[in-house]
């Protein structure tokens with residue numbers, strides 16, 4: 001597994017969590033890009049298994065990344081729902097690389113999260129804005145059609 005694989009697998013898992021709703025204010029984050037633009041990360045991601053010396057591959061505790069919603073409530077994105085095999089592979093990779101680079105697991109996960117954030121936000125023009133432009137075009141078309149009928 002390479003870092004690119006780790007970023008891709010982690011991102012795919014995170015994106016499977018959307019749309020996501022804040023349980024406190026009901027705000028709906030349609031996509032990960034929406035979420036990243038409107039929330040603020042709280043601290044570094046936590047890998048609970050990394051803090052346990054001899055972690056159980058069959059029942060991992062998982063990882064969690066926290067962010068504050070605009071209403072101030074802390075929301076979490078965790079590894080729940082990720083296939084165990086994928087999770088174990090990612091954890092093995094992360095442990096190896098954190099040792100090689102002499103960084104903590106939290107620092108390593110934070111750097112992966114940064115890469116995912118950068119990827120997602122840099123795609124904004126291709127995704128979100130195109131959607132918005134299409135919506136504007138449809139709106140103008142409807143307005144023209146409405147105008148033609150009167």
Ligand SMILES: [Zn+2]
Pocket residue numbers: 022023024025026027069070071072073
């Ligand atoms: Zn909220």
